[in-house]
Amino acid sequence: MSFTTQVKEETSGRWDYRECCYKAELTGLIDTIGNVNISSQGLSLHISTQNPHVARRIYRLISEKIGIEAKIYTRTETRLLKKQSFQVAVLGQENTVKLLKLIGRESWPLETYIIPESVLEWSCCRNAYLRGVFLASGSVSDPKKSYHLEMITHWPEHAVQILALLDRHEIKAQIIERKNNQVIYLKDSNAIADFLVLIGAVNAMLEYENTRALKETINMANRMRNCDLANTERQSIASDQQIDYIEFLHSRGEYSKLTSALKEAADLRLLNPEDSLRELAEQLQISKSALNHRFRSLKQKAQEKGWEPQQR
Numbered sequence: 001m002s003f004t005t006q007v008k009e010e011t012s013g014r015w016d017y018r019e020c021c022y023k024a025e026l027t028g029l030i031d032t033i034g035n036v037n038i039s040s041q042g043l044s045l046h047i048s049t050q051n052p053h054v055a056r057r058i059y060r061l062i063s064e065k066i067g068i069e070a071k072i073y074t075r076t077e078t079r080l081l082k083k084q085s086f087q088v089a090v091l092g093q094e095n096t097v098k099l100l101k102l103i104g105r106e107s108w109p110l111e112t113y114i115i116p117e118s119v120l121e122w123s124c125c126r127n128a129y130l131r132g133v134f135l136a137s138g139s140v141s142d143p144k145k146s147y148h149l150e151m152i153t154h155w156p157e158h159a160v161q162i163l164a165l166l167d168r169h170e171i172k173a174q175i176i177e178r179k180n181n182q183v184i185y186l187k188d189s190n191a192i193a194d195f196l197v198l199i200g201a202v203n204a205m206l207e208y209e210n211t212r213a214l215k216e217t218i219n220m221a222n223r224m225r226n227c228d229l230a231n232t233e234r235q236s237i238a239s240d241q242q243i244d245y246i247e248f249l250h251s252r253g254e255y256s257k258l259t260s261a262l263k264e265a266a267d268l269r270l271l272n273p274e275d276s277l278r279e280l281a282e283q284l285q286i287s288k289s290a291l292n293h294r295f296r297s298l299k300q301k302a303q304e305k306g307w308e309p310q311q312r
Contacts, residue, residue, distance in 0.1 A: 002142070003140055003141065003142040003143070003204070003208075004138070004139045004140050005051070006204055006207075007134075007138075007140055007196065007201045007204045008051050008053055008054055008134075008135055008138075009053045010200075010201050010202075010203055010204050011131060011134070011135060011199055011200050011201050012051075012053035012054055012056065012057040012135065013053070014200050017124070017128060017200075018124055019065070020118075020122065020124070020125055021124050021125055021127070021128035022061055022065040022066070022128070023065070023066065023102060023103060023118070023125075024118070024119045024125035024126070024128040024129045024132070025061065025128040025129065025131050025132040025135075026058070026061045026062065026065070026066065026103060026132060027103040027104065027115075027116060027119055027129060027132060028119075028128070028129040028130065028131065028132020028133040028135075028136065029047060029058055029061075029132040029133075029135060029136045030045070030047060030103060030105075030132075031113075031115075031132075031133070031153075031155075031158060032132070032133050032136035032137050032151075032152075032153055032158075033047055033048060033049065033136040033137060034046070034047050035047070035048075036096065036100070041091075041092070041093070042092065042093030042096070043092075043093050043096040043097060043100075044089060044090060044091045044092065044096055045089065045090040045096045045099060045100070046087055046088070046089050047087065047088045047089075048085055048086070048087045048088075049085065049086055049135075049136070050083060050084070050085045050086070051086075051135075052086060054086075054135045054136070055072060055086030055087075055088060056072075057135065058070075058088045059072045059088050062088065062090060062099065066099065066102060068090060068095050068098060068099050069090070069091075069095060070088055070089065070090050071088070071089050071091065072086060072087070072088050072089075073086070073087045073088075073089065074086055074087075075087060103116065104116030104117075104118060104119075113155045113157035113158045113161070114157075114161070115129065115158075115161050115165075120165075126165055126168065127198050127199065127200075129165065130162070130165055130166070130195075130198060130199055131198075131199040131200060133151050133153070133162060134151055134195075134199055136151075137151050137152040137153065138150065138151040138152075140192065140196075142211075143189070143208050143211040143212050143215065144211055144215065147187055147188070147189040147192055147212075148185065148186070148187055148192075149185065149186045149192045149195060150183050150184060150185040150186070151183075151184045151185075152178075152181050152182070152183050152184075153181065153182050153184070154180070154181055154182070155182065156182050158182070159175050159182035159183075159184050160175070162184050163175060163184060166184075166186075166195070169194065169198060170194075171186065171191045171194055171195055171198070172186075172188065172191055173185060173186045173191070174187075189212055192208070193205055193208055193209055193212075196208060235276050235277075236274075238277075239269070239273055239274065239275075240273075241299075241309055241310075242269050242295055242298070242299075243269060243270060243273060244307075244309070244310065245298060245299050245302035245303075245307050245309075246266045246269060246270060246298060246302075247270075248302050248305070248307040249266070249298065249301065249302050249305070249307075252305050252306075254301065254302075254305060258298075258301070261294060262294055262297060262298055262301075264284065265280075265284070265291060265294040265295060265298065266298060268280055268283060268284065269295075277291060277292060
């Protein structure tokens with residue numbers, strides 16, 4: 001099951017909202033994927049979706065919460081993958097006009113797109129409207145892979161108003177055009193988590209947050225491991241170079257001229273080629289800074305006698 005399907009299944013199964021919210025949710029669904037047909041029998045409303053949970057919810061919203069007769073059909077496309085889709089229909093001029101008026105759509109098609117004031121009055125209804133839009137056309141990536149949530153609408157004005165609704169909840173989104181449609185999308189993981197709570201997908205949000213936390217923990221562990229590897233590599237390069245100029249001083253007969261402190265540092269490095277500067281300093285019971293100063297002095301003396309670092 002995809003994460004999108006999981007979110008829609010959970011959201012479609014919740015019926016613990018206020019009555020006003022169901023009309024707002026249905027408005028979001030119809031605004032996004034509803035089609036009004038005109039025939040010799042008059043008007044009819046059709047809402048199509050490929051998600052069976054969403055189809056059943058639309059049917060129940062219309063027939064049980066609104067009280068208008070609806071029918072649900074199953075269709076199987078014969079081309080390519082033979083995808084199954086579901087269509088909820090309100091048939092007959094009287095029922096269709098009644099439903100359109102209930103959701104604030106006095107005429108169809110719309111000349112200008114404005115979300116009805118009844119949807120904008122209460123925060124619970126604004127949330128419900130966004131839930132309807134997401135159920136109609138939304139998708140969200142599996143947080144194991146990426147952070148991306150989007151909703152699609154055909155109307156540019158609709159997209160702008162959805163963006164404004166999200167902004168009222170301090171959820172920042174953007175709009176792009178794709179195949180003559182408007183795509184409202186979120187890329188920020190915190191914004192996606194907030195949106196899931198807003199539309200009522202609480203369990204999905206908890207799983208999302210757990211996955212995100214695990215992912216961030218793994219990324220942090222990898223960064224620390226890479227940092228340790230880099231430190232080990234730098235330590236190895238520094239140790240090899242120190243051994244090189246110490247052996248150079250030996251070969252030039254300069255070792256005997258060194259102070260006892262420098263000899264002590266040189267001998268310890270030759271005996272412990274893999275130890276870090278901190279480990280060597282602990283053996284000598286001096287600070288890392290003091291030991292580093294001794295190695296710089298050894299290096300300077302080697303350079304004065306012609307030593308040059310090898311390229312790695």
